[in-house]
Amino acid sequence: MFKAILQGILDESNGMGVVLMGYDGIAVEQEMAQGESVDPHLVAVEYANVLKEVQKAAEVLQTGGLEEVSINTGRFRVILRMLTDEYFVALTLRRDGNFGKARYLLMRDAEKLKKELMG
Numbered sequence: 001m002f003k004a005i006l007q008g009i010l011d012e013s014n015g016m017g018v019v020l021m022g023y024d025g026i027a028v029e030q031e032m033a034q035g036e037s038v039d040p041h042l043v044a045v046e047y048a049n050v051l052k053e054v055q056k057a058a059e060v061l062q063t064g065g066l067e068e069v070s071i072n073t074g075r076f077r078v079i080l081r082m083l084t085d086e087y088f089v090a091l092t093l094r095r096d097g098n099f100g101k102a103r104y105l106l107m108r109d110a111e112k113l114k115k116e117l118m119g
Contacts, residue, residue, distance in 0.1 A: 003031065
């Protein structure tokens with residue numbers, strides 16, 4: 001089921017890659033667009049440590065639970081959506097990708113992914 005959900009997000013967002021991953025760096029499932037050279041797993045692993053630090057900062061500042069982080073670089077946009085205390089989903093877009101739609105798709109399908117993780 002993860003595969004179908006992630007593929008739907010990837011297709012609808014016209015993204016480069018999407019990965020469901022634990023904070024331990026182990027991917028549960030990932031999907032890549034045809035012809036893309038960016039490995040969504042590698043991207044997520046590298047940003048997982050940043051995500052942990054942002055979570056710690058949110059806790060220290062008592063601003064509430066972390067829901068989403070976006071990282072914009074010269075070539076890509078990566079949206080990291082927290083699902084549980086142990087898992088998140090990361091979607092990589094081209095710089096000119098539809099950022100708003102991608103965020104919506106991750107929010108829309110977050111509950112489906114959570115249910116599958118718990119089930």
